[in-house]
Amino acid sequence: MINSFLMIGQSNMAGRGYLEDVKQIYDEQIKMLVNGRWQTMTEPINFDRSTAGIGLAASFAGCWRLNNENEQIGLIPCADGGSSLDDWKVGGALFENAVFQAKAAKQISTLSGILWHQGENDSFAGRSAEYYDKLDVIVDAFRHELNVPEVPFITGGLGDFLSSGRYGNYFTEFKEVNQALQKFAKTRANCYFVTATGLAANGDGLHFNAVSQRKFGIRYFEAFNKKQTVIMPPDNENELVTIIQDRPLTPTEKIAQLEISFARGKLSLDDLERELILINTSLKS
Amino acid sequence: MINSFLMIGQSNMAGRGYLEDVKQIYDEQIKMLVNGRWQTMTEPINFDRSTAGIGLAASFAGCWRLNNENEQIGLIPCADGGSSLDDWKVGGALFENAVFQAKAAKQISTLSGILWHQGENDSFAGRSAEYYDKLDVIVDAFRHELNVPEVPFITGGLGDFLSSGRYGNYFTEFKEVNQALQKFAKTRANCYFVTATGLAANGDGLHFNAVSQRKFGIRYFEAFNKKQTVIMPPDNENELVTIIQDRPLTPTEKIAQLEISFARGKLSLDDLERELILINTSLKS
Numbered sequence: 001m002i003n004s005f006l007m008i009g010q011s012n013m014a015g016r017g018y019l020e021d022v023k024q025i026y027d028e029q030i031k032m033l034v035n036g037r038w039q040t041m042t043e044p045i046n047f048d049r050s051t052a053g054i055g056l057a058a059s060f061a062g063c064w065r066l067n068n069e070n071e072q073i074g075l076i077p078c079a080d081g082g083s084s085l086d087d088w089k090v091g092g093a094l095f096e097n098a099v100f101q102a103k104a105a106k107q108i109s110t111l112s113g114i115l116w117h118q119g120e121n122d123s124f125a126g127r128s129a130e131y132y133d134k135l136d137v138i139v140d141a142f143r144h145e146l147n148v149p150e151v152p153f154i155t156g157g158l159g160d161f162l163s164s165g166r167y168g169n170y171f172t173e174f175k176e177v178n179q180a181l182q183k184f185a186k187t188r189a190n191c192y193f194v195t196a197t198g199l200a201a202n203g204d205g206l207h208f209n210a211v212s213q214r215k216f217g218i219r220y221f222e223a224f225n226k227k228q229t230v231i232m233p234p235d236n237e238n239e240l241v242t243i244i245q246d247r248p249l250t251p252t253e254k255i256a257q258l259e260i261s262f263a264r265g266k267l268s269l270d271d272l273e274r275e276l277i278l279i280n281t282s283l284k285s
Numbered sequence: 286m287i288n289s290f291l292m293i294g295q296s297n298m299a300g301r302g303y304l305e306d307v308k309q310i311y312d313e314q315i316k317m318l319v320n321g322r323w324q325t326m327t328e329p330i331n332f333d334r335s336t337a338g339i340g341l342a343a344s345f346a347g348c349w350r351l352n353n354e355n356e357q358i359g360l361i362p363c364a365d366g367g368s369s370l371d372d373w374k375v376g377g378a379l380f381e382n383a384v385f386q387a388k389a390a391k392q393i394s395t396l397s398g399i400l401w402h403q404g405e406n407d408s409f410a411g412r413s414a415e416y417y418d419k420l421d422v423i424v425d426a427f428r429h430e431l432n433v434p435e436v437p438f439i440t441g442g443l444g445d446f447l448s449s450g451r452y453g454n455y456f457t458e459f460k461e462v463n464q465a466l467q468k469f470a471k472t473r474a475n476c477y478f479v480t481a482t483g484l485a486a487n488g489d490g491l492h493f494n495a496v497s498q499r500k501f502g503i504r505y506f507e508a509f510n511k512k513q514t515v516i517m518p519p520d521n522e523n524e525l526v527t528i529i530q531d532r533p534l535t536p537t538e539k540i541a542q543l544e545i546s547f548a549r550g551k552l553s554l555d556d557l558e559r560e561l562i563l564i565n566t567s568l569k570s
Contacts, residue, residue, distance in 0.1 A: 036379060037379070047332040094322070096389070166554055204548055269488060
């Protein structure tokens with residue numbers, strides 16, 4: 001049975017890291033929900049905008065796999081860029097979509113956790129004061145609707161970089177949102193907070209870059225695995241990212257990658273055939 | 286009110302044309318459903334696989350806009366690569382997802398048509414003989430579930446190139462499927478068939494290329510607009526594609542494009558600021 005995780009929140013959960021900045025993570029045992037069915041995960045996972053890229057879920061899943069060698073994990077991408085807590089209100093379009101997707105996934109998996117990253121769009125105009133209470137209602141509703149009252153809920157902090165950069169003057173209350181998130185993790189059962197300390201942004205000063213998203217995913221897994229808040233980043237997070245990204249592909253995965261390159265027009269038919277023969281020959285020898 | 290269109294079928298409805306082969310279509314009045322809400326359309330619209338690219342829906346929407354200057358159109362992407370009619374069976378994951386998405390869209394739009402392209406995965410092993418009857422059940426169920434008993438259903442033919450190329454020997458019955466699709470359009474109310482004659486494939490001999498998808502969208506619109514089957518491609522389809530692709534961007538669209546380039550790291554902050562000043566200056570003058 002696949003262990004599935006619901007991805008909700010705004011752009012930094014969807015992922016805006018540049019694809020070309022990190023090695024891809026490709027593992028047949030890591031799935032993502034597409035149109036109600038599992039597909040092998042490829043990045044971007046959560047294609048909410050044309051700017052979607054690397055998020056934290058891929059390295060989270062990679063780290064989960066290091067700890068669950070013979071099992072499968074499935075990601076349910078429902079994050080939406082720029083969304084506020086009001087956009088996530090119970091019964092709203094984002095909430096209803098995420099509930100539908102998670103219910104569809106539950107028919108073919110065990111829902112094992114909820115991954116949340118959100119708050120930039122509640123970091124101004126006094127919104128941070130209501131953050132805890134609004135989130136409380138939303139998390140309760142997800143757990144209730146999905147019939148998983150004790151499912152772990154993991155949230156990460158907003159980036160320290162938010163007060164600088166092009167959009168810096170918008171996020172006057174991001175520290176208050178971080179406090180609300182930490183308080184939420186401390187006071188609610190099975191809720192954990194993950195620090196964003198030391199993580200860096202793209203040139204926009206708004207979105208975690210790809211390298212940072214890889215680390216963030218390790219931290220999210222640490223929280224999930226140990227069932228505790230992560231205030232200090234794991235010492236070995238860089239090493240874990242390398243192990244996950246450098247995992248050797250199986251022959252089937254190599255073939256799938258070649259087929260994708262061919263379908264994209266990045267590999268000629270002759271080259272495809274030649275590569276496939278090499279793989280098949282090595283399998284037989 | 287937005288006029289919305291449901292996109293269902295397999296990879297050639299999702300789109301596999303290469304993005305770099307055509308000019309993009311970007312128009313604030315063309316929307317796509319993302320997580321239950323409308324966003325301005327960007328391509329790929331139907332991101333069912335990492336290979337998703339140009340499909341027919343964008344130029345369909347562009348042509349619709351030429352005929353509806355002051356109105357908005359919304360696309361509901363639910364096509365899934367490699368899916369057979371059995372995968373689309375009533376109550377299955379793809380069907381249920383498409384119904385959910387279309388119902389979500391109906392809350393914020395008028396469902397005006399269903400765009401279908403499918404059949405490659407029913408072109409072998411005797412499957413073509415059951416094509417008409419299976420499709421009949423599926424179309425009835427969509428119309429019934431969505432409470433749009435007379436909504437136009439538009440389908441396109443499979444490519445003439447299918448019997449050649451790398452996967453050519455799989456599709457022994459694609460002509461029979463095309464016949465079934467034509468018969469379906471002829472015998473069912475408000476159903477129209479669109480020829481794929483003259484359209485070409487990517488190097489895989491399987492997926493319509495980007496230029497052909499642009500033309501196909503024009504033909505789909507012709508069928509929708511005239512409420513009739515399109516056996517002869519419109520004489521001016523190339524001209525229409527050019528008009529749609531060359532439509533001048535509004536200042537707001539230019540700004541949105543710049544913001545996307547910046548978010549992707551393709552434009553520096555300095556260049557962004559400079560471009561924005563130019564647009565704002567021209568607006569004031």
